[in-house]
Amino acid sequence: MEEGNGKAASHRIVASDDIEVSTYLEIAKEKQGVQAAPKPGDIPHGVREAVAIIDFGSQYSHLIARRVRECSVYCELFPYDSPLSKIMSINPRGFILSGGPASVYEKNAPLTPVGIYESHLPVLGICYGMQSITHQLGGTVAPGSKHEYGQAVLHVSDQSSPLFKDLDSSLTVWMSHGDEIMEMPAGFRSSAYTENSPNAVITDGGKLFGLQFHPEVAHTPQGKQIIRNFLYNICGCRGTWTPGNFIHESIASIKEQVGDGRVICALSGGVDSAVAAKLVHAAIGDQLTCIFVNNGLLRREEPERALETFRKNLRMNVVYVDATDRFLDQLKGVIDPEKKRISIGGEFIKVFESEAKKLGKIDFLTQGTLYPDVIESATPETKAAAKIKTHHNVGGLPSKMALTLIEPLRYLFKDEVREVGLELGLPEDMVWRQPFPGPGLAIRIIGEVTRERLEILRGADWVVMDEIKKAKLYRQMWQTFAILTDVHSVGVMGDYRTYGYLVAVRAVTSQDAMTADWARLPYNLLATVSNRIVNEVPGVNRVVYDITSKPPSTIEWE
Numbered sequence: 321m322e323e324g325n326g327k328a329a330s331h332r333i334v335a336s337d338d339i340e341v342s343t344y345l346e347i348a349k350e351k352q353g354v355q356a357a358p359k360p361g362d363i364p365h366g367v368r369e370a371v372a373i374i375d376f377g378s379q380y381s382h383l384i385a386r387r388v389r390e391c392s393v394y395c396e397l398f399p400y401d402s403p404l405s406k407i408m409s410i411n412p413r414g415f416i417l418s419g420g421p422a423s424v425y426e427k428n429a430p431l432t433p434v435g436i437y438e439s440h441l442p443v444l445g446i447c448y449g450m451q452s453i454t455h456q457l458g459g460t461v462a463p464g465s466k467h468e469y470g471q472a473v474l475h476v477s478d479q480s481s482p483l484f485k486d487l488d489s490s491l492t493v494w495m496s497h498g499d500e501i502m503e504m505p506a507g508f509r510s511s512a513y514t515e516n517s518p519n520a521v522i523t524d525g526g527k528l529f530g531l532q533f534h535p536e537v538a539h540t541p542q543g544k545q546i547i548r549n550f551l552y553n554i555c556g557c558r559g560t561w562t563p564g565n566f567i568h569e570s571i572a573s574i575k576e577q578v579g580d581g582r583v584i585c586a587l588s589g590g591v592d593s594a595v596a597a598k599l600v601h602a603a604i605g606d607q608l609t610c611i612f613v614n615n616g617l618l619r620r621e622e623p624e625r626a627l628e629t630f631r632k633n634l635r636m637n638v639v640y641v642d643a644t645d646r647f648l649d650q651l652k653g654v655i656d657p658e659k660k661r662i663s664i665g666g667e668f669i670k671v672f673e674s675e676a677k678k679l680g681k682i683d684f685l686t687q688g689t690l691y692p693d694v695i696e697s698a699t700p701e702t703k704a705a706a707k708i709k710t711h712h713n714v715g716g717l718p719s720k721m722a723l724t725l726i727e728p729l730r731y732l733f734k735d736e737v738r739e740v741g742l743e744l745g746l747p748e749d750m751v752w753r754q755p756f757p758g759p760g761l762a763i764r765i766i767g768e769v770t771r772e773r774l775e776i777l778r779g780a781d782w783v784v785m786d787e788i789k790k791a792k793l794y795r796q797m798w799q800t801f802a803i804l805t806d807v808h809s810v811g812v813m814g815d816y817r818t819y820g821y822l823v824a825v826r827a828v829t830s831q832d833a834m835t836a837d838w839a840r841l842p843y844n845l846l847a848t849v850s851n852r853i854v855n856e857v858p859g860v861n862r863v864v865y866d867i868t869s870k871p872p873s874t875i876e877w878e
């Protein structure tokens with residue numbers, strides 16, 4: 321670990337040109353609810369190594385968190401205006417400042433909490449984060465004469481920098497900035513440059529570093545190594561964030577929280593609720609009861625398979641409720657996609673509540689909430705975003721049940737959940753299951769949902785899944801499924817005219833479902849899928865392949 325020289329503390333830290341340092345510090349402390357900024361040595365390093373990411377609103381902030389976790393270091397994202405006490409509560413060993421859309425020289429531009437500099441812990445500023453360091457420590461940032469977007473070649477002038485250990489002297493990096501550093505803060509120097517940015521990487525020679533490019537994106541091929549170097553060579557992390565350690569810590573804390581209380585969990589058959597349930601089960605055994613509601617909208621053989629896994633293989637208490645009739649009765653005559661979603665979500669809550677009541681006194685409810693949901697709900701902009709669909713998650717249960725929530729996966733990304741699931745002994749096919757929406761097949765049937773139409777869709781869906789698995793493409797796809805449209809078209813089978821349904825096939829690749837691309841499936845595979853569907857599924861005489869990405873489409877059709 322590189323020892324710092326504590327130079328940051330001697331910098332005159334500013335918020336903006338017209339506010340005095342002392343005034344700013346007072347405002348900052350008041351705003352952040354901090355009595356005094358932490359002093360060196362004050363910060364105990366917890367057992368869990370952690371790094372705090374300060375989010376200035378970049379579209380890549382989530383990616384920084386993912387890259388850090390991939391280096392086996394725990395991290396959390398904090399909006400830039402979070403109270404310092406909250407940021408410090410994870411006992412960070414260092415900070416990463418994200419990029420962002422603002423310009424540091426604008427009035428009221430977001431800035432790094434002052435206590436971060438005063439902590440004397442390592443700081444890595446990325447793009448806007450670097451400009452925030454520059455501006456606050458006395459340098460100058462201004463609009464650049466040339467904007468730099470896209471890939472650039474970075475020439476490392478200081479090969480001895482711990483950031484560039486084990487890296488080449490020229491690297492391809494991804495730039496996306498209009499502002500640039502005109503003057504570095506006193507004591508800073510440049511350690512790398514590009515054609516357009518003489519100060520593409522800066523450092524105070526101690527623990528403060530700034531990168532003008534984005535190491536977190538795939539377009540910076542060696543970016544993860546740079547992040548890793550920061551974490552290991554500068555923050556002194558050792559990489560203790562492993563599924564095994566996570567399970568160990570979680571079991572201990574669930575045991576302590578639950579004591580001899582009772583917990584319920586709604587199983588959907590999906591990976592998130594399965595891993596959450598398994599983790600809680602590992603901690604408290606039969607104090608956990610799972611409820612699995614069959615809403616009649618699941619894939620062929622799905623309820624049987626899920627039950628078998630939980631009851632027989634995992635020996636968990638599962639209450640199985642076949643509520644098909646109730647759900648389908650409610651869906652009679654419903655065509656509007658939003659009304660379908662609301663009907664299914666409402667019915668689910670009623671069924672779940674009545675089953676839970678039968679179990680007697682329950683204290684806790686466990687849910688498979690993941691970190692992307694947590695981040696999203698903490699970001700005001702996304703909260704205000706226009707509603708596209710009313711999501712029904714199996715875990716989204718009524719507050720009137722007055723149960724304490726246990727969300728053991730709240731800080732995990734999907735890939736981490738899968739690793740934890742495997743480590744806990746869940747079967748591979750459950751852990752690698754593609755996401756399946758809460759409202760199930762209902763939102764893949766355009767028009768009314770009836771038993772007959774569900775059967776047609778199940779048949780087509782079965783063929784798609786079967787062929788995708790045979791082609792060994794299942795894991796590479798985010799989702800692959802069939803949609804039953806309300807279009808009929810004329811066909812010919814044997815010597816007869818047919819007038820049958822049009823089925824659409826959708827296969828998408830995605831990282832997180834926020835954006836998705838249609839999968840370029842091999843023509844031969846598409847031909848087999850189409851051929852099998854029209855031959856094996858009565859009532860269907862035409863198959864089309866959906867070649868739209870998200871945006872502008874969404875993944876599901878409704």
Ligand code: XMP
Binds near residue numbers: 756
């Ligand atoms: P869209 O269609 O909005 O879907 O692009 C994005 C991802 O979310 C899934 N999805 C849902 N998941 N409850 C869920 O649990 C829902 O109501 C729901 N609607 C869509 C969809 O399958 C895709 O993975």
